Amino acid sequence: MALALPACGLQPLYAGGGDGAVARGLADIEVPAIEGRAGWLVRNALIDRLGTSGQGSARYRLDIVLDDQLEGLGLLTDETIGRERRTLRARYQLVDVASDTVLLDATAGSDAGIDVVSSEYATVAAEERALENLALEVADRIVTRLSLELREP
Incomplete structure (x- = not known):
């Protein structure tokens, strides 16, 4: 089975582990501050997933604009x-810092349903928890797309 895998053209995305092209590329992405509570949550999730060191200057910058909607x-x-x-x-846009060239311009999103109950506190807590979960989901989708963009051809 292991011999048949290379023949079909599939390649591991994270080949090389922490020293692979994708891991190095992801760690070399700067995530500037994003407006609002949702922005703070998404940025923190991205920093955790990218493995950004925060030392020195990054090769890439990830510009993000969020749209957070709550509807009844x-x-x-x-x-x-x-x-x-x-x-x-x-x-979001992945920008090469040296040339100021946009390498990737894409969107990611997710939604969640929330039951409105008689306790206002419980409803607000559910809305906040939904935002936290959505921030994690959006960050995961962004990192997956960035990984595909940064892999070696």
């Missing part, structure tokens, strides 16, 4: 909202 759905018989949907979308 599912009206109940007393015309109160019974469910909400939180959507987090990111438009």
